[in-house]
Amino acid sequence: MQISVVMPLRNVESTLAEALEALLAQKWSGDWEVVLVNNRSTDSTLAICEEYALRDERVRVVQAAERDGLAYARQTGFDATTSAMVLICDGDDVVVPGWLAAMAGALERGEVATGPCDVSVLNPQWLANSRGVYPPDRPLEWQGIFPIASGGNFGVRRDTFIRIGGFKDDFIGAEDHEFSLRLFVAKIPLIFEPNARLLYRMRGEPRTLWRQGLTYGRNRPKLRREVERSGLRPPGRLSGWRSWVRLLTTLPRLRSSSGRAQWCWVAGVRLGHLQGSIRDRTVFL
Helix, strand or coil: CCEEEEEEECCCCCCHHHHHHHHHCCCCCCCEEEEEEECCCCCCHHHHHHHHHHHCCCEEEEECCCCCCHHHHHHHHHHCCCCCEEEEECCCCEECCCHHHHHHHHHHHCCEEECCEECCCCCCHHHHHHHCCCCCCCCCEECCCEECCCCCEEEEEHHHHHHHCCCCCCCCCCHHHHHHHHHHHCCCCEEECCCCCEECCCCCCHHHHHHHHHHHHHCHHHHHHHHHHCCCCCCCCCCCHHHHHHHHHCHHHHHCHHHHHHHHHHHHHHHHHHHHHHHHCCCCC
């Protein structure tokens, strides 16, 4: 097997079929498989996985049953493969035609690859506008310090992933950021492949955005500390002050759907920063 596509899954029954149909329709001349990693789903996700495994010999199902966690599920999927190249996408997103071939080509040129995450197709405009701009021609960067290999649109050579150390469980919500930091410190270039485009599905309920923001924010202070320990110049400890001010100045926008989505996301992230600063005893607000 030349390529394994790992898809970590937890309670994605409403979107999984669409994600799998798009993935299994990919064309590539080499041998490839799809590894579906069920992470303790309580809905019909596992049944859908098993149905596809019966229908298509390229599909197999792996259980990540010891604990919850995206990094754990991704790592479990990787450990279940032997392919020289491993790609990762999620069960609530949709890869576009040509994604697999584009990722394969990128990994022939380099060791790690990512592609654009397009929020304009699967989400209403008000929601797509709530999280800023996802550039179509370059990777996102963390605080302008290092490029991010998006964990949901990601490809890596097997030996590189093992050498770097894989995903860490203790950076929940920032697993791909922390992994990308290690890549950057190791001077491994990140290939950005514009044709490896993925349609990204955003969470739309204010409460869900709030919870997701909390998760994303909690480990940012610890990530900042890792940046400093790596010998890089970290962002200022109070560099997020504008976001705190924005929470006050944008209160009138709570009357609109987009305003509520953006406010709940930013508020969750900032509170997560505060919680992480207290928990890990390293201030980054």
